[in-house]
Amino acid sequence: MLSLNQKKHIYITSVNLINFSGKNMIKIILSFFFIISPTLSYSHSQLTEILPRENVVYSKTPPEIKLKFRSEVKLVKIDLNNINEKNQKLKLNLDSLNKRSKEFVIPMPKISSGKYNILWRALSPDGHIIKGKSEFEVK
Numbered sequence: 001m002l003s004l005n006q007k008k009h010i011y012i013t014s015v016n017l018i019n020f021s022g023k024n025m026i027k028i029i030l031s032f033f034f035i036i037s038p039t040l041s042y043s044h045s046q047l048t049e050i051l052p053r054e055n056v057v058y059s060k061t062p063p064e065i066k067l068k069f070r071s072e073v074k075l076v077k078i079d080l081n082n083i084n085e086k087n088q089k090l091k092l093n094l095d096s097l098n099k100r101s102k103e104f105v106i107p108m109p110k111i112s113s114g115k116y117n118i119l120w121r122a123l124s125p126d127g128h129i130i131k132g133k134s135e136f137e138v139k
């Protein structure tokens, strides 16, 4: 038979063991998270910049459409639509777009004042499709 004191001691020791392994588990989980989080956030190649800027009203037509990504992507689709003309698609010169790149520059076609949106779709290096929509206005 264990005395009450011995039982108490065993109890405290096992509580300490649980706490200890609990803290270690948290450390292990946290370090695992920190190791994998950069790969998680960089696996998709996000768009880092788009011109014309989203929701900006321009007094002069911007000379080009520019898309910048965090890593090299393949641009699968880019459309410029005139919102005021029932989303009429404008013809773009897509000559430089067949190669993987971090940056794509497309000359702006002649456009009248109005609201436009840019719809794009790209293939990320990890094989995922990423896409976006950005609106701007020319006054």
Ligand SMILES: [Cu+2]
Binding pocket: 043, 044, 045, 124, 126, 127, 128
């Ligand atoms: Cu991805």
